[in-house]
Amino acid sequence: MIRTSLSSGWPLVAAALLVSAWLVAPGAHAQERVPVIASYAELRPWSDPLEALGTLRADESVTLSATMTETVAELNFQDGEVVEAGQLLMRLEDSEEQAQLRAAQALYDERRNAFSRATQLQQRNLGTRAELEDSQARLRQAEAAIEEIQARLANHRLRAPFDGVIGFRNISAGSLVTPGTELLTLDKLDVVKLDFRVPEVYLAALQPGLRLTARTDAYPDETFSGEIANVGTRIDSVTRSVTVRAILANDDMRLRPGMLMEVVIQRRPRDTLVVPESVLVPRGERHYLFVIDEADDNRLERREVVVGERRAGEVEILEGLQAGELVVRHGVQRARDGDQVALLGIADDETAVRDILQRQRPTAAPDASAKGGA
Structure with a gap:
């Protein structure tokens, strides 16, 4: 009899536990919020990049040579010396x-x-x-x-025609020179010219004053800024490209004529709405993102947006979002329309997502054995 009562009582206990779990679980799940990290949509300067390869030229460059047959009587310069316009460089006998x-x-x-x-x-x-x-x-x-x-x-006197830097000296006092003998080179390097070619299909987007950046393997960690000074008047019939000349400041004279540079032209400069690319949720040809309504206790709204150009880690938003709105950047996979979320932090140019996640990690508990030993 005792066995019969126990076996008949267990189904009732199991059912009661199952009901209790069903009653408690929805409430506990309702109170749990998905943790997310957000970012503000911001208006930022934007442009459509156009890449090219260019070669540097000196702003002014000349090779000075002799105009008569005579011996060198006096040299007044050294290799790499910076000279001024009109300065006496050489005197012939x-x-x-x-x-x-x-x-x-x-x-x-x-x-x-x-x-x-x-x-x-x-x-x-x-x-x-x-x-x-x-x-x-x-x-x-x-x-x-x-x-x-x-x-x-x-x-008989050789003077600098403009301010510049002397090249190597390959002549000595007492040397006999003849007409056409190359005596020295002089380059004006405080400003340098950057010549490059662009396909003709981009001709309408090119104009003087357009900003650009340039990089060279000689200084891999630096970017040099400049602007287009002139666009060529002829299209190459073979390559179907136009030559463009830009001007770069070179006050420290680190850039040298003949350098190969990677050029990025900033076409169609504008201020546009920019968000991190990680906020987008693609669905076929459409794009969505989750906007956090801070006034409604951080409730999510899934919103369709129209995207424009992209660049490293960022995307241009053309429609569907306003500047200053808060969008989910980390935790998008678990976000659902209408859910209320736990905002762990806001990532921006100074605070990365990784920094916020590291702050949320619990501090490791002290070692029990070490505590007992103490």
């Missing part, structure tokens, strides 16, 4: 021209005195008008001779 100049100046002084005497005689009516005019012509002839010699002397 000019002793013969200097002697000719002294003789011409002596002749000029003689004829100037003769012209002065002829003028005085003319004023006293003791000289003829013809003698005065002949004396004046001889004086002008002497002046022209001096100017000719001074011009030849100027060819």
Whole structure:
């Protein structure tokens, strides 16, 4: 009898426990909120990138050469020296021209005195008008001779045509140079030109003043900024591309002519609504995201949006969202329309999702054995 009563009582106990679990479970589940991390939708500068490869050129560049056959008498520069416009860089031997100049100046002084005497005689009516005019012509002839010699002397002196940096010095004092001999190079590098080619289909989007960024393997961790200065007037009939020239500031002169640079042109610059790409929930060709209504105790609203361009980790929202709205960034997989969520934190440029998750981790309990040993 005892066995019969026990066996008949167990189904009742099991049923009671099952009902209790059913009654308690819905309430407990209703109180549990899905933890999420959110981000604010923000208006940010945006552009459509266009990539190209370009080559750097100096803002001004020249190779100075000799115009006569002569020996080098004086060098006033060193490799890599920064020089100013008009600075004397080199002097060729000019002793013969200097002697000719002294003789011409002596002749000029003689004829100037003769012209002065002829003028005085003319004023006293003791000289003829013809003698005065002949004396004046001889004086002008002497002046022209001096100017000719001074011009030849100027060819013996090599001066910097603009501010710049000297290249390597490959010549020494006493070297014999001939017309056309390359003596030195001079580059103006405080500003550099960046030339690159762009397919003609993008011609309508190119215009002077358009911003761009450039990178080079020589400085892999740095980005250089500039803007388009000019767009070529001709399309290459073979490559169907147009040459574009940009200007980059180079105050520290780290960029050098001939460098290969990766160029990213910022087309169609604008301010647009931007959210992290991780907030999107794709469904076929449509895109959704979850908006958190802070006024309604963090209740979720699934909303369809129209996306635009994308870039690393971010996406442009064209329709369906307003600036300042809070969207679910982490925990999207467990989010449901109409649910109320537990907001763990807001991720932004200064606070990453990983930082928020690490703060939510429970602190490890102290080791029991270590506590007992203490």
